[in-house]
Amino acid sequence: MTLPAINVKKLVKRFGTATVLQDIDLEVPEGKVSCLIGPSGSGKSTLLRCMAFLEESSEGMITVNGEALGFFENARGERERLPAAQIRAVRSQIGMVFQQFNLWPHMTALGNVSEALKTVHKVPKTEAEDRAMAQLKKVGLENRANHYPSQLSGGQQQRVAIARALTLSPKIMLFDEPTSALDPELTGEVLNVMRDLAAEGMTMVVVSHEIGFAATVGNQISFLDQGRLLFTGAPADVFAKPRHPRLEQFLDTYLDRGASMLV
Amino acid sequence: MTLPAINVKKLVKRFGTATVLQDIDLEVPEGKVSCLIGPSGSGKSTLLRCMAFLEESSEGMITVNGEALGFFENARGERERLPAAQIRAVRSQIGMVFQQFNLWPHMTALGNVSEALKTVHKVPKTEAEDRAMAQLKKVGLENRANHYPSQLSGGQQQRVAIARALTLSPKIMLFDEPTSALDPELTGEVLNVMRDLAAEGMTMVVVSHEIGFAATVGNQISFLDQGRLLFTGAPADVFAKPRHPRLEQFLDTYLDRGASMLV
Amino acid sequence: MIFDPNVILKHLPEIIQGTGVTLALWIAGMAFGIALGFLVATTRRYGGKATNVVLAIPVEILRGTPFLVQIFLVYYGGPFAGLSLGPIPCGLICLTVYSAAYYSEVFRAGFAAVPHGHVEAAECLGLSRVQIIRRILLPEMALIVLPPSVNLAVILLKESAVLSIITVPELTTTISAIGSQEYAFLEAIFLLAVIYWAIVEASAKLGRIAEARLSTFRFSAP
Amino acid sequence: EDVLAKVKAAGTLKVGTETAFAPFDYIDAGEHAGLNVDLFAEIGKELGVKIEWVALPWEGVLPGLEAGKFDVVAGPATITKARLERYRFTVPIAEATVAILKKAGAPISKPEDIAGKAVGVGKATAQLAQLTEFSATLPTKVDIREYPAFNDAYADMAAGRIVAVANSLPNIAFVAKQRNGAFEVVLPPFGKKTYFGFIGTKDADHASLVDAIDAALLKMKADGRMAKLQEKWFGQKFDTPDAVKDPAF
Amino acid sequence: MSFKLFFLLLKAAGWTLSISLVSILLGFALAIGLSAVLLSSKRLYRAPAELFISFFRGVPLLVQLLFIYNLLPFIGLNVPSVVAAIIGLTLCTAAYQAENLRGGFESVPRGLIEAADMAGFSVRQIFLRIKVPIAMRLTFPALVNEAIMILKSSSLVSVVGIVEVTKMAQDLASSTYLPIELFSSAALIYLVICWSIALIGRYTERALPGGVK
Numbered sequence A, B: 001m002t003l004p005a006i007n008v009k010k011l012v013k014r015f016g017t018a019t020v021l022q023d024i025d026l027e028v029p030e031g032k033v034s035c036l037i038g039p040s041g042s043g044k045s046t047l048l049r050c051m052a053f054l055e056e057s058s059e060g061m062i063t064v065n066g067e068a069l070g071f072f073e074n075a076r077g078e079r080e081r082l083p084a085a086q087i088r089a090v091r092s093q094i095g096m097v098f099q100q101f102n103l104w105p106h107m108t109a110l111g112n113v114s115e116a117l118k119t120v121h122k123v124p125k126t127e128a129e130d131r132a133m134a135q136l137k138k139v140g141l142e143n144r145a146n147h148y149p150s151q152l153s154g155g156q157q158q159r160v161a162i163a164r165a166l167t168l169s170p171k172i173m174l175f176d177e178p179t180s181a182l183d184p185e186l187t188g189e190v191l192n193v194m195r196d197l198a199a200e201g202m203t204m205v206v207v208s209h210e211i212g213f214a215a216t217v218g219n220q221i222s223f224l225d226q227g228r229l230l231f232t233g234a235p236a237d238v239f240a241k242p243r244h245p246r247l248e249q250f251l252d253t254y255l256d257r258g259a260s261m262l263v
Numbered sequence C: 001m002i003f004d005p006n007v008i009l010k011h012l013p014e015i016i017q018g019t020g021v022t023l024a025l026w027i028a029g030m031a032f033g034i035a036l037g038f039l040v041a042t043t044r045r046y047g048g049k050a051t052n053v054v055l056a057i058p059v060e061i062l063r064g065t066p067f068l069v070q071i072f073l074v075y076y077g078g079p080f081a082g083l084s085l086g087p088i089p090c091g092l093i094c095l096t097v098y099s100a101a102y103y104s105e106v107f108r109a110g111f112a113a114v115p116h117g118h119v120e121a122a123e124c125l126g127l128s129r130v131q132i133i134r135r136i137l138l139p140e141m142a143l144i145v146l147p148p149s150v151n152l153a154v155i156l157l158k159e160s161a162v163l164s165i166i167t168v169p170e171l172t173t174t175i176s177a178i179g180s181q182e183y184a185f186l187e188a189i190f191l192l193a194v195i196y197w198a199i200v201e202a203s204a205k206l207g208r209i210a211e212a213r214l215s216t217f218r219f220s221a222p
Numbered sequence D: 001e002d003v004l005a006k007v008k009a010a011g012t013l014k015v016g017t018e019t020a021f022a023p024f025d026y027i028d029a030g031e032h033a034g035l036n037v038d039l040f041a042e043i044g045k046e047l048g049v050k051i052e053w054v055a056l057p058w059e060g061v062l063p064g065l066e067a068g069k070f071d072v073v074a075g076p077a078t079i080t081k082a083r084l085e086r087y088r089f090t091v092p093i094a095e096a097t098v099a100i101l102k103k104a105g106a107p108i109s110k111p112e113d114i115a116g117k118a119v120g121v122g123k124a125t126a127q128l129a130q131l132t133e134f135s136a137t138l139p140t141k142v143d144i145r146e147y148p149a150f151n152d153a154y155a156d157m158a159a160g161r162i163v164a165v166a167n168s169l170p171n172i173a174f175v176a177k178q179r180n181g182a183f184e185v186v187l188p189p190f191g192k193k194t195y196f197g198f199i200g201t202k203d204a205d206h207a208s209l210v211d212a213i214d215a216a217l218l219k220m221k222a223d224g225r226m227a228k229l230q231e232k233w234f235g236q237k238f239d240t241p242d243a244v245k246d247p248a249f
Numbered sequence E: 001m002s003f004k005l006f007f008l009l010l011k012a013a014g015w016t017l018s019i020s021l022v023s024i025l026l027g028f029a030l031a032i033g034l035s036a037v038l039l040s041s042k043r044l045y046r047a048p049a050e051l052f053i054s055f056f057r058g059v060p061l062l063v064q065l066l067f068i069y070n071l072l073p074f075i076g077l078n079v080p081s082v083v084a085a086i087i088g089l090t091l092c093t094a095a096y097q098a099e100n101l102r103g104g105f106e107s108v109p110r111g112l113i114e115a116a117d118m119a120g121f122s123v124r125q126i127f128l129r130i131k132v133p134i135a136m137r138l139t140f141p142a143l144v145n146e147a148i149m150i151l152k153s154s155s156l157v158s159v160v161g162i163v164e165v166t167k168m169a170q171d172l173a174s175s176t177y178l179p180i181e182l183f184s185s186a187a188l189i190y191l192v193i194c195w196s197i198a199l200i201g202r203y204t205e206r207a208l209p210g211g212v213k
């Protein structure tokens, strides 16, 4: 077995006194699509945000391609924070796509995608914009480059957000419910872009209510409930013979409404 | 055939120069559940709002249990507005439930439900509250009577909204995407209340993305696209052999994702 | 009493000068106030909890007391504490500090109004804190802070009339002196009202133009 | 409509003044006090009315009189030619000749020594006019600072922003006495001999009222009450004329 | 500084408080009327209200007070000091509050009105039972702010002859030569009052039922 792209070990996350994640152990295989499912408030977003170091975990370790993210265990077995430069280096391997897109409203699509290249990597303007344009083309938006976010549909905005995350050539992409803020008819275009990415072998972690996507594209599905990881396995195992009663109950609420469609 | 509860004839609705509804003919059968489906922007909400006289149609006629709503055709065949009192009388047969619930935030659940009885119908306070309480009980919220909307979950708020519409004993209930502002896990409780209503023989018109609900509870399904009513029929006809190519395409986006769940 | 426009014409040079002093003090006080206020707001946001609380104290004191009392305290009390300032420096300093307190709150609200996700998106892409402030927060909140800033500017212009009480030779001082010198009280008060009103209307108009320019890229919030 | 009749009918005489002009009007530990308070108490007795005080900043006092906010102004104000054209003054109640009050220790021993120095004076006052005139006769001009009220000028002198204040002798004598040691009066007065009077309007309606106040003041002068009050507030009495028809300037 | 001086300041604070309070209440009543006019669809009705607001928001309160005190007598309205002070503060705050309320009325979500419409409410019932309470709730924080502003602005009413806290401190400072102590005490008194208003405001706001989300 190759090294996992992300390795989460004994992760605990507390907000104040509330424990939101409890002893999470998870291996995200390289080049595969891992999906996180679970009821609202179960900790999916928090786990994903820990992987992006947008939240600092309270205990445990996360490694990205073998390198520690944020914290490491020193010689005396204590948890210690890494220097900022090193955190930035590890983090640069990760791209994140948010539920609310979080495009910067004062920049055009092209501006959004090229910004980090220009400010962070000091790439000359024309080169940065060429590279940004290439990414926009990839998500099918080359003809929307000069539109501001407010002039784009939700699906288009989310695709710009994906292009933005891709420009820095991350090795891993994290998606937090990338389609749940979209109208049902607009989710398709975003899911297609994600399918393409998966086909190219991008390592992806996707929090999603789109069980259809999880079932068809996901290589691994993890089920979280009340801050605990109750199940991790192949999609077939999840849908074919749900073992854990809580998972069964969770899927019921979906299958009930999904299945009735075919009555 | 009995008189239809709502009869829409040659309805046209324009906003400025844009024609949003074009030649709509629709009969809503009494005691049955009619569902309106269609892509975003197709005019579903506008049609429903015309039935509630929240929008004034530009051409055509709507009758409610045989009585003209808003406009009538006079002796010379001209369209004429009815007097306000008459509009109010016809409209009082209709209850409306909105996507965003639209509960009044400064009143408790009980206040919301009893308000119209008290102010509009001058029912004494205690009687009004007794009747309101009975409605709250019906939607399973008798123990939440003194909560303000902000203290209720989305599903509970929507049930209060349904109770509010029911207190005035309408003959017809209109629902505009009653569950689409709710978390997936919370839609169930609202759909159950609607199922109960349907079982009691309430005439209902439901705009919904919940194709599962439409398929199992609906007696008639109408498909709108770009302001035109392309299809009206029984659910079995809609799902079994979609004829119209646009309808087929529309359903595909749902079925694709719904079906894959069972893969 | 009859309205005599000749009084105004006769003293036109002084009136123009007084207007100039008012405008200069107002604009300078505001410019320094905006700079200081921005500094306070960023320090409060990024300086940790303790700094935030410590800085809240002067801000709240300045916002909770009348400008007039602040001027009196500095102008008449200052010398007893070894701070002897002439009317104009005293006026300018008071106006600066007073506006800084209010502007810092405007900026704080501005920072808070930028969705946190926009900052997180920038963090994920490796932008540094300074880059995030400069490239994301500032331009994004410009539109949000513009209307309250214009409002505040108008309030400050009007507060600057209070400086007449410590003899700063600004508009109110000048015109009321002319009024008592010429026994032309009606003309004086009327003229004061008109000039202030004109400046306020002009700045409000400018503010609206700036807002329209800024919001071209944003038809509606996403 | 005759104002005297109106005042008598209402039973109150409204008097406008500024309360930052010791010893005529000032706030002593929160209470309005001064020569004016005592004088008007007597005038009130003579007229058989109560006195109602309206205290405003000096700039607001004369407009207030013209607007009819009160019947007469206590002030008092120096009787000058320009003012006589617009207002009617009562019988003089004190001398108003201008002198210099300096900060103790300041190198000023005679009025001319203020040349080139910062000197405070009330804005739009007769004292300002005299100081300006005096300054013009000196080799280097005086740096004249105008204040809304004389109290502000005294406060600034205490604060060290100015070294002297030009004001009428009775006022500065009182201030020097009050702030024993901090301020000193520079003698002799440099100004022309002038007098203080209360101010009324010239219109016919007010004539009877000002006449009645004049009569009351003359009566007090005759029976020694005026002199006693001057002693009380200035530490000396003044020899004032019964009327000033032709002021020095 | 003696306690006696502080006590005098406190007594003067009575004027500060009472004048501000009366002005806020009167101003609010006037503001409701003004905002109703502002929301009218007829330009002819709106214009005078807009002019009123533009004047009272565009001219310093100091000048407004002088205007009212010294110019009203020329049109035959000779008002005493207290009345002039209250009129000045009232008109000024009404202009600001009317704008706030207009904003509040405009941001009552349409859906809440439609829901009332569906239930058969009359226009008047919708205004009284739905719009007013919700608009009040929405503008409440702005209202509390405005109360604080007026309280601070009341330091200017000495120009029409009211001896409130600031003027008292000024008078006392000029006879006692204790400006630091007196003006600091005045500042303290204002702070205590303003913070109390803010605190009560926040408490009341939390106690008020449901804001619009």
Ligand SMILES: Nc1ncnc2c1ncn2[C@@H]1O[C@H](COP(=O)(O)OP(=O)(O)OP(=O)(O)O)[C@@H](O)[C@H]1O
Binding pocket: A015, A018, A020, A038, A039, A040, A041, A042, A043, A044, A045, A046, A047
């Ligand atoms: N910043 C925070 N402070 C305190 N509690 C938080 C914070 N963020 C999240 N939580 C809590 O942590 C728990 C998990 O939240 P999280 O957002 O990870 O859930 P989720 O699985 O993503 O839910 P959803 O499907 O609704 O997005 C919730 O109970 C939430 O209230």
Ligand SMILES: Nc1ncnc2c1ncn2[C@@H]1O[C@H](COP(=O)(O)OP(=O)(O)OP(=O)(O)O)[C@@H](O)[C@H]1O
Binding pocket: B015, B018, B020, B038, B039, B040, B041, B042, B043, B044, B045, B046, B047
């Ligand atoms: N007040 C209005 N003024 C102008 N155009 C309007 C107005 N309301 C709706 N429209 C337009 O009418 C069309 C139909 O809108 P409607 O809200 O009825 O669609 P819908 O089918 O309910 O869509 P959705 O599923 O997104 O709710 C849209 O193109 C919309 O932009």
Ligand SMILES: [Mg+2]
Binding pocket: A044, A045, A046
């Ligand atoms: Mg989440």
Ligand SMILES: [Mg+2]
Binding pocket: B044, B045, B046
């Ligand atoms: Mg709709």
